[in-house]
Amino acid sequence: xxxxxxxxxxxxxxxxxxxxxxxxxxxxxxxxxxxxxxxxxxxxxxxxxxxxxxxxxxxxxxxxxxxxxxxxxxxxxxxxxxxxxxxxxxxxxxxxxxxxxxxxxxxxxxxxxxxxxxxxxxxxxxxxxxxxxxxxxxxxxxxxxxxxxxxxxxxxxxxxxxxxxxxxxxxxxxxxxxxxxxxxxxxxxxxxxxxxxxxxxxxxxxxxxxxxxxxxxxxxxxxxxxxxxxxxxxxxxxxxxxxxxxxxxxxxxxxxxxxxxxxxxxxxxxxxxxxxxxxxxxxxxxxxxxxxxxxxxxxxxxxxxxxxxxxxxxxxxxxxxxxxxxxxxxxxxxxxxxxxxxxxxxxxxxxxxxxxxxxxxxxxxxxxxxxxxxxxxxxxxxxxxxxxxxxxxxxxxxxxxxxxxxxxxxxxxxxxxxxxxxxxxxxxxxxxxxxxxxxxxxxxxxxxxxxxxxxxxxxxxxxxxxxxxxxxxxxxxxxxxxxxxxxxxxxxxxxxxxxxxxxxxxxxxxxxxxx
Ligand code: KIV
Ligand code: ZN
Numbered sequence: 258x259x260x261x262x263x264x265x266x267x268x269x270x271x272x273x274x275x276x277x278x279x280x281x282x283x284x285x286x287x288x289x290x291x292x293x294x295x296x297x298x299x300x301x302x303x304x305x306x307x308x309x310x311x312x313x314x315x316x317x318x319x320x321x322x323x324x325x326x327x328x329x330x331x332x333x334x335x336x337x338x339x340x341x342x343x344x345x346x347x348x349x350x351x352x353x354x355x356x357x358x359x360x361x362x363x364x365x366x367x368x369x370x371x372x373x374x375x376x377x378x379x380x381x382x383x384x385x386x387x388x389x390x391x392x393x394x395x396x397x398x399x400x401x402x403x404x405x406x407x408x409x410x411x412x413x414x415x416x417x418x419x420x421x422x423x424x425x426x427x428x429x430x431x432x433x434x435x436x437x438x439x440x441x442x443x444x445x446x447x448x449x450x451x452x453x454x455x456x457x458x459x460x461x462x463x464x465x466x467x468x469x470x471x472x473x474x475x476x477x478x479x480x481x482x483x484x485x486x487x488x489x490x491x492x493x494x495x496x497x498x499x500x501x502x503x504x505x506x507x508x509x510x511x512x513x514x515x516x517x518x519x520x521x522x523x524x525x526x527x528x529x530x531x532x533x534x535x536x537x538x539x540x541x542x543x544x545x546x547x548x549x550x551x552x553x554x555x556x557x558x559x560x561x562x563x564x565x566x567x568x569x570x571x572x573x574x575x576x577x578x579x580x581x582x583x584x585x586x587x588x589x590x591x592x593x594x595x596x597x598x599x600x601x602x603x604x605x606x607x608x609x610x611x612x613x614x615x616x617x618x619x620x621x622x623x624x625x626x627x628x629x630x631x632x633x634x635x636x637x638x639x640x641x642x643x644x645x646x647x648x649x650x651x652x653x654x655x656x657x658x659x660x661x662x663x664x665x666x667x668x669x670x671x672x673x674x675x676x677x678x679x680x681x682x683x684x685x686x687x688x689x690x691x692x693x694x695x696x697x698x699x700x701x702x703x704x705x706x707x708x709x710x711x712x713x714x715x716x717x718x719x720x721x722x723x724x725x726x727x728x729x730x731x732x733x734x735x736x737x738x739x740x741x742x743x744x745x746x747x748x749x750x751x752x753x754x755x756x757x758x759x760x761x762x763x764x765x766x767x768x769x770x771x772x
């Protein structure tokens with residue numbers, strides 16, 4: 258069966274989403290998971306945009322060897338050179354050159370004419386091609402550009418060395434039939450199109466990104482650009498899991514396949530949600546909490562008789578953990594390890610000991626520890642490993658007739674114990690003020706949300722926050738059965754990320770030994 262190339266841009270377009278702030282380690286972790294997922298191309302970033310972005314792309318190029326590692330560049334010499342420097346050690350490097358082509362962009366943003374754009378595009382594709390065999394070109398805002406101009410430009414850039422030509426619906430303006438017609442036009446009017454792969458890149462402003470992508474695939478596009486959970490600029494990009502499961506589930510219609518290991522989809526979605534702080538909506542196709550939940554009696558009856566009556570996808574095929582084992586306070590290390598392995602986590606002994614300790618603590622508070630609780634424990638463990646300051650203890654006193662007061666104890670970068678107290682307008686405010694007195698990094702809290710990981714009064718609460726400092730946004734998450742403790746952990750997580758992003762590890766002092 259013919260293959261569709263899956264080009265993942267979670268780390269580039271996805272990370273451009275407002276409020277997404279991934280550090281280098283997190284980008285690497287996502288890139289490694291994307292490799293396990295089986296994506297063909299990882300767009301790792303936009304190296305010229307900042308030194309940190311450059312370094313993240315470089316590290317991914319060095320450490321993630323199976324997929325093609327792609328770096329984005331404007332159509333200018335410095336950007337192309339910087340992109341190449343970042344990916345030159347990749348096993349399979351690709352440079353992706355882009356330039357706007359719509360009259361709206363040419364007139365108001367670039368203030369250049371079509372001829373100049375044509376020259377810039379060709380020169381920089383040729384420059385990229387001198388460095389690298391694999392070069393992609395994108396005419397930005399293609400769906401609002403003059404199609405005849407796009408056809409000429411694609412022909413010229415393929416002539417200049419582009420091996421993939423990508424048609425972006427940059428502002429999510431296209432309608433599926435219209436987009437399919439544009440792709441058909443590309444095949445019919447670009448004389449040398451057989452020398453390049455035709456790719457599509459759809460944004461979701463009208464909620465049509467996946468439909469547009471699939472309609473282009475139907476016409477012959479053989480690369481799809483997408484992101485995990487559909488994250489990206491504004492309303493986001495086409496969602497990888499939806500496109501892939503569309504192609505897999507409707508093989509009868511598309512007669513195509515991908516290299517994706519679909520059983521890794523759920524895990525990848527959870528990881529990206531966890532690290533970006535973007536919660537997946539419950540009704541999200543494929544990976545949402547309710548995607549395989551049947552509430553109506555008629556549906557439940559049908560499912561019990563035969564799963565396919567109301568399910569077009571087997572939840573196991575996307576890696577949704579089917580609960581076979583319920584864990585509780587009598588469960589041992591082996592039971593925990595087995596369950597985590599079924600969920601796709603392989604733990605070293607030291608890691609298992611830490612998670613087991615946290616599991617026991619939770620099991621004392623909750624009768625049944627569910628898979629979602631275990632995911633929260635795993636996420637919590639990941640957060641604690643990369644700490645500069647560690648929350649040892651938090652205590653609050655509050656009520657409708659008292660002034661909320663918090664006492665906080667932290668371990669500092671050199672292992673020193675730090676303790677302080679503060680008053681606040683509420684218990685969380687008091688805790689955050691006390692932490693600020695100890696850590697001393699000016700910042701502004703811009704977002705605070707709390708949700709329960711599972712149902713029930715004993716549920717684990719998960720707090721997500723964002724704070725701003727010196728123009729940068731930092732996300733933090735924390736989970737605990739006590740939401741004040743979860744709030745304190747989320748704040749510490751954001752502050753630790755902020756501090757780590759500013760100072761090299763060597764300047765922070767010895768990492769605190771783990772408990
Ligand atoms: O949406 C867009 O046009 C892009 C390009 C850089 C491909 O992201
Ligand atoms: Zn885009």
